[in-house]
Amino acid sequence: MGFLQDAPQLAHPYRDDRLLTALLDRCLPMDRRTALDADLDALGDYAQMAWKRASATTRRKPVLTQWDAWGRRVDRIELTTAWQEGPQLTTHHAVLAAGHDSHPCARLEEFARVYLYHLASEFYTCPLAMTDGAATALKAAGNRALIERALPHFLSRDPATFWLSGQWMTETPGGSDVGNTETIARRDPDGQWRLYGRKWFSSAVVGEAALALARPEGGEPGTAALALFYVETMDGSQRKPQLVIDRLKNKLGTHELPTAEIHLEGLPAWPVGELAHGVRQVAPMLNVTRTWNAICAVASMARAVHLARDYARRRHAFGKALVDQPLHAHTLAGMQAEFEAAFALAFEVAHLLGRVEHDAATPQEAALLRLLTPLAKLWTGKLAVKLCSEAMECFGGAGYIEDTGLPQLLRDAQVYAIWEGTTNVLSLDSLRALAGKAPGALHEAIGHWLADNDDMHAASTIQHVLDAATHWLDHHGQQRDTLEAGARGLAITLAR
Ligand code: MFK
Ligand code: FAD
Incomplete structure (x- = not known):
């Protein structure tokens, strides 16, 4: 047998993630930080196990059986292994329930769990996100009967009583x-x-x-x-x-x-x-599921960038490890920078959400959360596809081969931009936020960013567009069309 290439290895997704650990060290009080450690450690272990299991087993899909042998309609769905493990694992580690604990860091602690669990979950996080959104919408509606009926199930820490x-x-x-x-x-x-x-x-x-x-x-x-x-x-x-x-x-x-x-x-x-x-009533659900989407998109980027970096130490070309080729190192550094920025934006939204829900935020922060939620969703959705595609290329031809897991990362990433509001729909939603109930507070908050911006020309252009966007709903005809046609550009500029 000739040369055999080493496969990339997945480091511990929690213990070896300096971004996540630094964020939690910085934001959480010491006692909360210590209490969180065991759950994150276990979810990191699960993620590592799932990665190894996926590379050693054939992928399956759920199977729908509509009729039984005697002609009765049954609509039974057989689920994959990770889905069967989902209820036990997620209730035990309070992946969803932690977000509804009564303190301002609850959402941050929840989304740290989501970030670690997502890829191993095989998108069991999708219904978990919707369950979290449903719990949030029922609370916001204040419907006592439905809250008492459904929330003990949605927020259960026991798989026997948990409902999706x-x-x-x-x-x-x-x-x-x-x-x-x-x-x-x-x-x-x-x-x-x-x-x-x-x-x-x-x-x-x-x-x-x-x-x-x-x-x-x-x-x-x-x-x-x-x-x-x-x-x-x-x-x-x-x-x-x-x-x-x-x-x-x-x-x-x-x-x-x-x-x-x-x-x-x-x-x-x-x-x-x-x-x-009804759309006004479902909006709290949309904003929560969009936050899940942003965090899960960042989790896909983390995996893609991590694997590409690991592989660059194992693969040699033209007499050096890829990581020692200046251009490849530069490519990886660019990917890392974009990923870290997206991580910061998505977790800023998660942290703000918890602070707003527990009255620990200023009016400016509350207004900012309304704007940053669609921005984080649309920006991370697009970036996940770009980084997963770039990571695939970092593996050369091997990246195009199913068993490496890279094609799945890219295919799965494409969904982040489509569901829960497409990029254009969310760009328009960010206009809605700018023209919303608290434009004064929002503009004050954005003003702080712009004041810190080195590029005065860019800052004044953005300010000009923001002023126009504030009056989006008052505009008609050509003026309104022009504003809408530029909404994606504005959203991406703000997100960056
Ligand atoms: C693994 C990752 C986890 C992710 C899980 C993903 C699971 C995927 C499942 C799905 O895809 S579920 C389907 C998701 N569908 C969408 O996201 C719908 C996309 N369309 C929109 O977002 C539209 O903008 C929307 C339907 C919400 C509104 O369009 P309309 O018909 O033009 O309504 P309008 O008049 O703009 O809004 C109605 C009200 O809702 C307004 O309030 P008022 O009644 O008080 O005037 C809006 O201000 C309010 N609203 C809309 N979006 C809001 C919002 N309020 C707060 N936050 C928002 N985001
Ligand atoms: P359309 O609304 O027809 O959009 C087509 C194109 O038009 C898009 O590019 C869009 O950006 C653009 N567009 C639309 N309006 C405007 C506008 N005003 N200005 C500019 N551009 C515009 N839905 C659920 O309700 N529940 C689920 O559980 C669920 N699960 C899903 C799972 C998967 C895997 C997928 C792919 C989708 C799922 N969806 C679910 C549906 C998803 O939310 C919708 O597909 C999505 O919201 C887009 O709607 P649409 O497919 O009708 O596209």
Whole structure:
């Protein structure tokens, strides 16, 4: 046998991550920092085990069985190993529940766990994110009955009582524009609401609950007339017959995540709040899942950059290790810098979220959080694809080969920019934030950044655009079109 190349090795994702450990050392009080260590250590161990397991086993996908041998509709989904391990592991280490502890660092501690767990989870983090979002939206709505019913399950630290929640928004005529929703909510004579319609993407179809947008029967067209409903999917161990799984989607990536097309045929439902303005009610969920998306995108970048750096010490070309080739070293340094900036932005959002939720933030910080959430989501979504692609190239031809795990990283990364609001939709959302309820506080906060900016010309251009954006909703015709056409450029400039 001739030359055999050493494979890249994954260092301990927690103990050897100087960025994460430095952030937690800096931000957490000593007692909290010490208490967190065991969970992060264990999640790092799991991530390392999962990486080794993935390289030694054949990848599987979830399998949907719709009918049993006797012709009964069963819609049973067989899950992959990481998904089967998910409930036990995540409740034991409070991956989700920690975010709802009652202190301002709760979200930071939660997202440190998410960051370590995400890649090993095979996108079990997707329904976890939606469950976290559902818990947050129910709290924000203040619906006591639903809070008492669902939160003990969503925030459970015991796998036996843990429930996952879905987020049923997207339909065939509109994923960005949910104002096109066709699902109808109809009320029985006894007062029970039921949903009738088709949801086109349901990523937590194995979950026990969901928040769903629907139009109360007879309602006006458009967004404002939509209501938000809470549904449960199971009758004991059986899926409710009014929830029909049509098929699992055949996707570019996230193969282990069972994303389904479903029909609702009179599924019982309970309004979360008033029977209108459902998008306003689901917004706290969107902002939480977008934060998860940013952290998970950064986790993909961390893995890609880490593997590329490790490989550069093992692979030689033209008489030197790749890491000693000046141009390759420069390429890696650029990747590292972009990753570290994205890490800082995503975790800033996580930290701010916890501070705002526990009244520990200034009004400027609260306004900043509303703007930084879409910016962090859209920026990290794009950057994850770029860095995973660059990392693949750092392995040469080997990076293109399935068993190295690099193709999966790239395919999976592509989803971050699409779901939970595409890049353009989030660029427009950042305009919405700039034109929102607290423009004064927000502009004060941004003013501080701009004052620190060395490039006075860039700062004054940004200031000019920000002033125009503040009046986005007041503009009409050509003026408004021009502002919207520049929204992505503005969002990316601000994020950078
Ligand atoms: C592994 C990583 C974990 C990630 C998990 C991912 C799971 C993936 C599952 C999904 O993809 S779920 C589906 C996600 N779908 C979207 O994100 C929808 C994308 N479309 C948008 O975001 C639109 O901007 C939106 C539907 C929210 C609004 O469009 P409209 O129809 O033009 O409504 P409008 O009038 O702008 O907003 C309605 C209200 O919501 C307004 O408040 P008011 O009623 O008080 O005027 C808005 O201010 C408010 N709003 C909208 N977005 C908000 C918000 N409020 C706070 N934060 C926001 N982000
Ligand atoms: P469209 O809205 O048709 O967008 C098409 C293009 O138009 C995009 O480039 C978009 O940026 C652009 N665009 C749209 N409006 C504007 C505008 N005003 N200005 C400029 N550009 C615009 N949804 C759920 O509800 N629940 C789930 O569990 C779920 N899981 C998913 C899992 C996966 C793997 C994927 C890929 C999607 C999932 N989705 C889910 C759906 C996802 O949220 C939508 O696909 C997404 O929001 C985009 O909606 P759309 O597909 O209708 O695209």
